[in-house]
Amino acid sequence: MDVWLFYAMLAIYVMSLFLLYSADGQDFGQLENKTLHTIMGFVLLWGIAKTPPQILSNFAPPLYLLAVLLLLGVHFFGITVNGSTRWLNLGVARIQPSEIMKIALPMMVAWYFQKHELGLRWYHYFCALLLIMVPGALILKQPDLGTATLIMASGLFVVFFAGLPWKAIFAAIIGFAALLPLVWLYGMHDYQRTRVLTLFDPTKDRLGAGYHILQSMTAIGSGGVWGKGWLGGSQTHLDYIPESTTDFIFAVYGEEFGLIGNLLLLAVYTFILSRGLYITLRAPTLYSRTLAGAITMTLFCYVFVNMGMVSGILPVVGVPLPLVSYGGTATLSIMVMIAMLMGIGNMRKR
Template sequence: MEEKVPFCLRVWQRLHIDLLLFLGLAAVTGYGMFVLYSASGASETMFQSRIIQVTLGMAVMLLMAQFPPKFYQRLAPYLYLIGLVMLILVDAFGTTSKGAQRWLDLGFIRFQPSEIVKLAVPLMVAVYLGNRPLPPKMSETFIAIAMILVPTLLVAIQPDLGTSILVVASGLFVVFLAGMSWWLILGAVVGLAAFIPIMWMYLMHDYQRTRVLTLLDPEKDPLGAGYHILQSKIAIGSGGMWGKGWMQGTQSQLEFYLNHIRISSLLFLVKNMD
C-alpha cells in the first residue's frame, strides 16, 4: 500500500516548487526586509516598493516553475540570439546615460538587454553541454567559453564591468559543474592574473579605476567617492560584533547616508541593525 502524501505537499508538487527551497528563500527574504526597514530609518516608501518587487519576483518564479525543462531547452538558443542582437543594437543605437550606453529605448519602454543575457548565457551553456557526454571534451569546453565571452565583451564595451563579470561568472560556473578540466581552470586563473594589468591600463575607464583606488584609500575623498566606505567603517566600529539593535543604528537613524548612496547595497546597514 502506497503511503499517502499529505495535502500540503501535494499542492507544492503540483506547483512544481521545492517546499524546503521555497521556505528557505522566504525566510532569507523576510529577514532581509526586516533589516531593510531598520536600515532605511523606517522608510515606508522604500519598504513598500521592496514588498512589491519581492511579490512580483515570487509570482514570476511561480510562473516559470510551471514550464517543463524541455521548454527552456528549446527556448535557450532563441533567447541567447535575441540577447546578442539586442546587445549589438545597444552598441549601435543605444541610449547613453551617465557616460554609459546600456539601454534600448523603444518609446513605450526602456530596458537593458544585458538583463536578458544574465539568464540566456548560463541557460545556453547548460543546454549545449547537457546534450553531450560529460565531462566535455576540450573542443566543447572552448566552444562553451566562446558562447560566454561574446556577450560578455559586448556588455563590457558599454561599459558595464559589473554585469560583464556576473555574466562570465555565471557561464563559467556551468562549465565548471559540467566537469571542466582542472588544467584549464589553472590556466584560466594564470591568464586572468596576467590580464589584470592590461585591463587596468587600457580597458578600464577612469571612473572604474577611481572606484578601485577609493576602496584602497577612501580617506582621499571622504565626502565624495569614499563616503560609502567610510560610513561602513564607522557603523561597523560603532555597532561592534552584535550591532546596536532594532532601529538603533546611528548611521541609519541619523540619516548619514540617505542623500548619498543606495541603501540596499551597504554592509554597514546590516551591522547597524543587528
C-alpha cells in the same frame, strides 16, 4: 516547490521589508514596489519550479538571443544614470537587460554542452567561451565591470561543471595573471583603477573615491555585536550611507542588527547555497547538473562580492545583495534562478 528553499527565501524577504522601510527614510514607496516585484517573482517561481528543466532548456537559445539584442538596444537607446548606460526604457517599464543575461547565459552554455554531450572536444569549450564573451563585452561597454565579471563567471561555472580539464583551468589562470598588467593599463577606465587603489587606502580621498567604503565600514562597525536596533541607525538616517536601499543595504543591516544579525543572514544564505549544491550533486543530466552548479556558484559570488565591497575587502562595484536590495529586475532574476534550482530538484523526485 522545494519547501526548504521557499522558507529561506521568505525569511530573507520579510527581513528585507523591515530593512527597506528603515533605509528609505521610513517611506512606503520602495516597500510597496518591492512587495509587487516579490509577488510577481513568486508567481514565476511557482510556474518555473513545476516545469521540467529539459522543457525550459528549449528556451535557452531564444532567451540568449533576446538578451543580446536588449544589450545592443542599451548601447544605442539606453538610459544613462550616474555616467553608466545600463537601463532600457520599454515604455511600460524600465529594465536592466544584464539581469536577464544573468539567467540566459548559463542556460545557453548548459544547453550547448548538452547538445554535444556525447562527443565533447576542445573546440566546443572554445565556442562556449565565445558565447560567454559576447554579452560580457556588451556589458563592459556600458561600462559595468562588476556585473560583466559576475555574468561571465556564471558561464565559466557551467564550463567547469561540464568537465573542463584541470590542465586547461590552470593554464587559463596563469594566462589571465600574465595579462593583468595589460588589463590594468588598457582594459580599465580611470575610475575603475581608482576604485582598486582606493581599496588599499580609502582615507586618501575621504570625500571622493573613498567615501562609500569609509561610510559603509563606519556603519557596520558602529553596529557592534547586537546592533543599534531597527530604525536606530544614525549613519543610515543621517543619509551618510550612499545607495542605502540598493548596493549598500548590507551596511544598513549591519548597523541596525549588528554582528548577530549578520551571522543570521549569512546562515540563511549558507543554507540556500548548501541546498543548491545538494541539488547539483543529485542532478540526473548534464544540463541540469551544470546549470544547477552555475546558479548556486553565481548566487555565492553575488553575496560574497556585495558583502565584500561594503565591508571594505573588495573594490566597490554595482552588485546588489540577492533578495535584499531594492530593484525589480534583480529581484525577479534571482527568484527565477532559484525556481530553476527547484525544478532541477524535482527531476530527481520524479
